[in-house]
Amino acid sequence: MKPIVTGFCFLFLSTYGWTQTTLNTDVLVIGGSTGGVGAAIQSARLQNKTILIEPTQWLGGMLTAAGVSCTDGNDELHSGIWMEFREELYKHYKTRNLFTGWISETCFEAQVGDSIFKAMFKREKFLTVKYQWFFEKALMMGKSITGAVFVNQKGQKLTVNASLVIDATDLGDVFASAGAGFDLGMEHPIYAKETMAPGKSDMIQDLTWVAVLKDYGPNANKTIPRPKNYDSTHYFCSCLDAPCPDGSAYKVNTEKMLDYALLPNKQYMINWPAHGNDYYVNVTSIPQIKRYEYLEAARQQTLGFVYFIQTQLGKKNLGLSPLFPGGSGLALMPYHREGRRVKGEVRLNVNDLIEPFDQNDPLYRTGISVGDYPVDHHHSKEKNPPNIDFPRVPSFSIPLGSLIPKDVENLIVAEKGISVSNIVNGSTRLQPCVLLTGQAAGALAAVVLKERKANPSYSVKQADVRNVQAQLLAAKAYLRPYFDVKPEHPNWISIQRIGVTGILKSRGVPEGWANKTFFDPDSLITENELSEGLGSFFGIGGLSKSNTKITVSNLKAQLIIVMLAKRIKISFWKSNEELQEVLSNRSINSSTALTKAQVAVILDHYLHPFNYPVDHFGRLNNSNDTPTIELRP
Numbered sequence: 001m002k003p004i005v006t007g008f009c010f011l012f013l014s015t016y017g018w019t020q021t022t023l024n025t026d027v028l029v030i031g032g033s034t035g036g037v038g039a040a041i042q043s044a045r046l047q048n049k050t051i052l053i054e055p056t057q058w059l060g061g062m063l064t065a066a067g068v069s070c071t072d073g074n075d076e077l078h079s080g081i082w083m084e085f086r087e088e089l090y091k092h093y094k095t096r097n098l099f100t101g102w103i104s105e106t107c108f109e110a111q112v113g114d115s116i117f118k119a120m121f122k123r124e125k126f127l128t129v130k131y132q133w134f135f136e137k138a139l140m141m142g143k144s145i146t147g148a149v150f151v152n153q154k155g156q157k158l159t160v161n162a163s164l165v166i167d168a169t170d171l172g173d174v175f176a177s178a179g180a181g182f183d184l185g186m187e188h189p190i191y192a193k194e195t196m197a198p199g200k201s202d203m204i205q206d207l208t209w210v211a212v213l214k215d216y217g218p219n220a221n222k223t224i225p226r227p228k229n230y231d232s233t234h235y236f237c238s239c240l241d242a243p244c245p246d247g248s249a250y251k252v253n254t255e256k257m258l259d260y261a262l263l264p265n266k267q268y269m270i271n272w273p274a275h276g277n278d279y280y281v282n283v284t285s286i287p288q289i290k291r292y293e294y295l296e297a298a299r300q301q302t303l304g305f306v307y308f309i310q311t312q313l314g315k316k317n318l319g320l321s322p323l324f325p326g327g328s329g330l331a332l333m334p335y336h337r338e339g340r341r342v343k344g345e346v347r348l349n350v351n352d353l354i355e356p357f358d359q360n361d362p363l364y365r366t367g368i369s370v371g372d373y374p375v376d377h378h379h380s381k382e383k384n385p386p387n388i389d390f391p392r393v394p395s396f397s398i399p400l401g402s403l404i405p406k407d408v409e410n411l412i413v414a415e416k417g418i419s420v421s422n423i424v425n426g427s428t429r430l431q432p433c434v435l436l437t438g439q440a441a442g443a444l445a446a447v448v449l450k451e452r453k454a455n456p457s458y459s460v461k462q463a464d465v466r467n468v469q470a471q472l473l474a475a476k477a478y479l480r481p482y483f484d485v486k487p488e489h490p491n492w493i494s495i496q497r498i499g500v501t502g503i504l505k506s507r508g509v510p511e512g513w514a515n516k517t518f519f520d521p522d523s524l525i526t527e528n529e530l531s532e533g534l535g536s537f538f539g540i541g542g543l544s545k546s547n548t549k550i551t552v553s554n555l556k557a558q559l560i561i562v563m564l565a566k567r568i569k570i571s572f573w574k575s576n577e578e579l580q581e582v583l584s585n586r587s588i589n590s591s592t593a594l595t596k597a598q599v600a601v602i603l604d605h606y607l608h609p610f611n612y613p614v615d616h617f618g619r620l621n622n623s624n625d626t627p628t629i630e631l632r633p
Helices: 002-015 034-045 080-093 110-122 173-177 254-259 288-294 296-311 350-354 422-428 431-452 465-474 492-499 527-538 552-566 576-583 596-607
Strands: 020-030 050-054 127-131 134-141 144-151 157-167 211-215 267-270 318-320 367-371 396-399 411-413 507-509 516-518
Touching: 020 034, 020 144, 020 431, 034 050, 034 080, 034 110, 034 127, 034 157, 034 431, 050 157, 080 110, 080 431, 134 157, 134 173, 134 288, 144 173, 157 173, 157 431, 173 411, 211 296, 267 296, 288 296, 296 318, 350 396, 350 422, 367 431, 367 465, 396 431, 411 431, 422 431, 431 465, 465 492, 492 596, 527 552, 552 596, 576 596
Parallel strands: 020 050, 020 157, 050 127, 157 411
Antiparallel strands: 134 144, 144 157, 211 267, 211 318, 367 396, 507 516
């Protein structure tokens, strides 16, 4: 009778969905978010068996499933998978001009973004994706995460065991379940090490449940049923055409408001912060599978704004677009701007953004992704948020250590939950920056797994910064956010490698919604500028302090001093002809004043400072006990 009972039990469990499946993989990416897709693609490209688990039917998170398909920032930072994604958009729309809405130079329909990511996934033979599974809990062995358990709406369970886990959830669910320390909400200035931090509070940024409207023609009436608990006063002052008793209306008319995020094919993405559909709710403590019932009020806020646009603002011809599955016109998930932030090996604060070269820990040397968005927070007035004097910042790099939890082993963070301050989250949370951070997480996972082949106990915390950066450079991903040196520049890799040594510094320029950092590749530099950089990097003095422009001959003189002081061998150029070949410039001779880009190429080619190890704080070993290294091309 035993086999019959066993078979009956199996049939019973299968019929009612109470089954459990177990999978094994090298890398488990939890969340098909913006950071998650970047992490999974990069991990798989480096030939690691990778499984991505996603609760919706779409890939891309805030870029697609959350409907925020007018991107924020990085328009001139043509980096890595972010630029690959844009190239695919240009191919799809048969134009390089996607500046349809006035908020962004890259606007697209969310379903197009999803299809692009799915096509990218399909090309990766080491990559598998599982849809409509919700994260339930992390699997732990002591302080090390070994996988995770997922559930679906049918009550089934999925267990995935993994050599490495990447948390790509919007709210930091995995590292919280694994027991990692984290921050949530606003911070005290002393804790944050930021003078403008407003004080300790659990208040996070508002989320938005995006809707997309379509113009059905001037005679159409697409007015939706009046939403429950609708209150038109919630949307007063949203634009100049809306009622506004106190005169504080946002200074655009209805048409301008709608064109804010105008998508191709004349559709309107509704993500309007000024008395629109931003909404405050904190669901970080709610299990992932149960969150939608707690988020219903946010959906109603958006439906109310749509109804207001149709009735109060006279746009009954604009109806919900059938863009998303189910044809509801509302995104599959909300746009979460902020959740938990992991306590990482290092923590990026606003001082690192404003003055990257003046910090005790030069985190810029460990940069693995880039952003150029200003500090920008969304807070409902109803919550009475504190006034924050947001600082102006140049473009910036994300340090590798901010992806690595301090308290948990075997885990990498790839989304908005990286180790940053509450203030800095306002800059690092945007789609392009997060996509690149995810790509870096995938590269980090690959480096760790490769090292484990020789040393099975190799930890994520031991990951070599330069090895991760080298993988990203090979993928044409920026380490430093140079506005004026694109990947097609012949010296791009050398400039990026020298940039993260700090020998040649850049200048940051805050410029509103598109901040910049300039390397100035065609400028001439002085002996004093170069000696300061070399001296700081190698920890030596005695270099020239003159304002003479750097030439071939005085550059060699400075490198000789470095060679003697550090007891290293440098394979100098033997002739002007050799240097001409290295620089691809036949007019170079010993007295030629060199451009900054040319100096970068020579330093990279002959001195190889990028080869010197750097820890996760950006610190180098500059002692004279450093072993002699033969630095050759």
